[in-house]
Amino acid sequence: MTETQHHEVVVIGAGVSGIYQIKRLIDLGIDAMLFEADEDLGGTWYRNRYPGARFDSESYTYGYSFSQEVLDEWHWKERFSPQPENLRYLNFVADKFHLRRHMRFNARVDAMVWDEIARLWHLTLQSGETVTARFVISCIGVLSIPTLPRYEGIDDFEGDAFHTYWWPKEPVPLAGRRVGVVGTGATGIQVIAEIADKVGELTVFQRRPNWSTPLNNAPISEAEMAAIRARYDEIFANCAESPGGFEHVPDRRGFWSLTPEERVAFWDELYERPGFAILQSNFVEIFADEAANREFSEYIAGRIRERVKDPEVAEKLIPKDHGFGTQRLPLETNYFEAYNRDNVHLVDVTETPIERITRTGIQTTDAHYELDLIVFATGFNAITGAFDHMEIRGTGGRVLGEKWRDGPSTWLGVLTHGFPNLLMVAGPQSVSGSTNFPRAIEGGVNWVTGLLEHALEHGYTRIEADKQAEQEWVEEVIRAHERILLRRSQGWFTGYNSNVEGHEAGKVRYQAYFGTAPKYAAKLEAEATAGYPQVDFR
Numbered sequence: 157m158t159e160t161q162h163h164e165v166v167v168i169g170a171g172v173s174g175i176y177q178i179k180r181l182i183d184l185g186i187d188a189m190l191f192e193a194d195e196d197l198g199g200t201w202y203r204n205r206y207p208g209a210r211f212d213s214e215s216y217t218y219g220y221s222f223s224q225e226v227l228d229e230w231h232w233k234e235r236f237s238p239q240p241e242n243l244r245y246l247n248f249v250a251d252k253f254h255l256r257r258h259m260r261f262n263a264r265v266d267a268m269v270w271d272e273i274a275r276l277w278h279l280t281l282q283s284g285e286t287v288t289a290r291f292v293i294s295c296i297g298v299l300s301i302p303t304l305p306r307y308e309g310i311d312d313f314e315g316d317a318f319h320t321y322w323w324p325k326e327p328v329p330l331a332g333r334r335v336g337v338v339g340t341g342a343t344g345i346q347v348i349a350e351i352a353d354k355v356g357e358l359t360v361f362q363r364r365p366n367w368s369t370p371l372n373n374a375p376i377s378e379a380e381m382a383a384i385r386a387r388y389d390e391i392f393a394n395c396a397e398s399p400g401g402f403e404h405v406p407d408r409r410g411f412w413s414l415t416p417e418e419r420v421a422f423w424d425e426l427y428e429r430p431g432f433a434i435l436q437s438n439f440v441e442i443f444a445d446e447a448a449n450r451e452f453s454e455y456i457a458g459r460i461r462e463r464v465k466d467p468e469v470a471e472k473l474i475p476k477d478h479g480f481g482t483q484r485l486p487l488e489t490n491y492f493e494a495y496n497r498d499n500v501h502l503v504d505v506t507e508t509p510i511e512r513i514t515r516t517g518i519q520t521t522d523a524h525y526e527l528d529l530i531v532f533a534t535g536f537n538a539i540t541g542a543f544d545h546m547e548i549r550g551t552g553g554r555v556l557g558e559k560w561r562d563g564p565s566t567w568l569g570v571l572t573h574g575f576p577n578l579l580m581v582a583g584p585q586s587v588s589g590s591t592n593f594p595r596a597i598e599g600g601v602n603w604v605t606g607l608l609e610h611a612l613e614h615g616y617t618r619i620e621a622d623k624q625a626e627q628e629w630v631e632e633v634i635r636a637h638e639r640i641l642l643r644r645s646q647g648w649f650t651g652y653n654s655n656v657e658g659h660e661a662g663k664v665r666y667q668a669y670f671g672t673a674p675k676y677a678a679k680l681e682a683e684a685t686a687g688y689p690q691v692d693f694r
C-alpha cells in the first residue's frame with residue numbers, strides 16, 4: 157500500500173480547460189496537482205486524430221487569450237487549424253509555463269467520495285492509488301466519452317474498426333481499401349470529405365442527415381498573422397460581446413422587413429463567409445420563427461441540390477426532420493462533392509437498417525457490404541458522460557449519476573448541491589457546450605479560481621451551492637431552451653444519443669445553457685461582485 161497523497165486542489169483532465177486551470181492555481185501558489193487519464197495532455201486534440209479533424213472556430217478565436225507572450229509568438233497557419241497543429245499549440249503553452257511538472261498522466265480517476273467530517277474528497281485512481289483533496293476541479297470535457305452503436309456482432313469484424321475518437325496514432329492505410337463510415341455528424345462529415353479521394357471504395361451509412369455548410373478555410377500568411385496579432389484585443393472583446401463567443405454578430409435588420417430577393421442576396425454572401433458566420437451572422441428569427449427557419453432551410457437545400465449531381469442522393473442528404481441550425485451545425489469542405497465520386501456510395505440506414513456487423517462487413521436489411529475498415533463516427537455521451545464515468549459520491553453517499561439520471565441539475569454549471577467542493581469547468585448547464593469553447597472555459601476557469609480564492613482568503617473549507625438557487629438556474633436553463641427551435645431537435649445538445657440507455661429520442665436532458673455567452677458571463681460576474689450570496693460557505 158502506498159501512502160495517500162494530499163493536495164489542496166486536484167484538477168481532473170489536461171485538455172484545453174485543465175491546462176489553463178492548473179496554470180492559474182500554480183500562479184497563485186496553491187498546492188495543486190492535475191490527473192489525466194491519457195498518456196499525454198491535449199484532451200480532445202490529443203484523442204481526435206481522424207483525417208480531417210480541425211477547428212471550426214476561427215483559430216485565433218480558439219487560442220487562449222491569457223498570455224501576451226503566447227499571442228505574440230504563436231502563428232496560426234490556417235483560419236481553421238488542423239488537429240496536429242492544435243495539439244502542438246497546447247504543448248507549446250504547457251511547456252512555456254512548465255506545466256507538465258504539475259500533471260500526472262495515465263492517472264485516471266475512477267472514484268471520488270466526499271468525507272463530510274474531514275471536508276475532503278477521497279479520490280481513487282485506476283491504479284488503486286488514493287489521493288485526498290480539499291477541492292476538486294473537473295476539467296473533463298463535454299465530448300470525451302465516445303459511444304459505439306449497440307449492433308450485434310460488433311466484435312466479430314476481422315478488419316480494422318474504431319471510433320473516430322480512438323483513431324490510432326500510427327498511420328492507417330487507406331489506399332485501395334474498402335471503407336465504411338457510420339455516422340454523419342460533424343465528425344463523420346469531416347472524415348468522409350477528407351478520405352473520399354484516398355480510399356478504394358467508401359460506403360457511408362447515414363441514419364439522419366445533418367445540415368452542413370462550407371467551412372471556407374484558408375491559409376494565414378505571416379502578414380495576415382501580424383494583422384491578427386495587432387487586433388487581438390479587439391478580437392477577444394468582439395467574442396465577449398457576441399451571443400456565441402465568436403466574432404460573428406447576428407443580423408437584426410428583421411427577417412420580414414427585407415424582400416425575399418434581398419434575403420437570398422444576403423444568404424449568397426453568407427454562404428461564402430468563413431466558419432459559423434452563416435449561423436451566427438444570419439437573421440435572429442431563423443432560430444425561433446418556424447416560417448423563417450423553413451425558408452432558410454429550403455435555401456440551403458437548394459445549395460445541396462446544386463452541389464450533388466444525383467438528385468436522389470441529394471434528397472437523401474437533405475434533412476427532413478429538423479430545420480437548419482436546430483442541431484449543432486457541422487461545417488464542411490467538399491463534403492457534398494464527395495458523393496459525386498464513383499467510389500463513394502450512400503446507404504440510407506433509415507430505409508435499410510443495419511442488422512449486424514459480420515466478420516467481413518456490415519449487413520443491412522438489403523445487402524451485405526464487404527469492408528476492410530469500419531469508422532464509427534457515432535458521437536459521444538455528451539456533457540454528463542464524463543461525470544457518469546466516475547463514481548462520484550457526495551453528502552450522505554449520494555451518487556452524482558443518480559442525481560442526474562434524468563438530466564443534470566447545477567448552479568450556473570459550476571456547482572451542484574450535495575457535492576461540496578466539486579467545482580466544474582465546462583460543467584453541464586454552462587455555455588461551454590453551446591458557444592465557442594475556449595472563450596467560455598477561460599471565463600469559467602477565471603470564475604472558479606476567483607471563487608476558490610475567496611474561500612481560501614476567508615478560511616472556508618466547504619463550498620456548496622444553495623439548493624433553491626440551483627433550482628432557479630435549472631428553470632432559467634429550461635426557459636432559454638424553450639425559446640428556440642432547437643428544443644424539438646435530436647442532437648447531443650439536448651442529450652440525445654441512441655447508443656446510451658436513457659438518452660433516446662423524445663426525452664430532453666437540459667444539458668447546455670442557450671441564453672447567450674454575454675448573458676451567462678454577466679450572471680457569473682454579478683454573483684462574484686455580490687460576494688457569492690448563493691453559495692453556502694463554511
Ligand code: NAP
Pocket residue numbers: 209210211212213299304305306338339340341342343344346361362363364484485505533534535536648654655
Ligand atoms: P454526433 O453529432 O452525435 O453524430 C453522430 C452521428 O452518428 C449521427 O449522424 C448519428 O445519427 C450517427 N449514429 C450514432 N449512432 C448510430 C447508430 N447506432 N447507427 C447509425 N448511425 C448512428 O457526433 P460527432 O459527429 O462526433 O460530433 C459531436 C460534436 O463534436 C459536434 O457536434 C461538435 O460539437 C464536435 N465536433 C467538432 C468538430 C470541429 O470541427 N471542431 C469536429 C467534429 C466534432 P443520428 O443523428 O441519426 O443519431
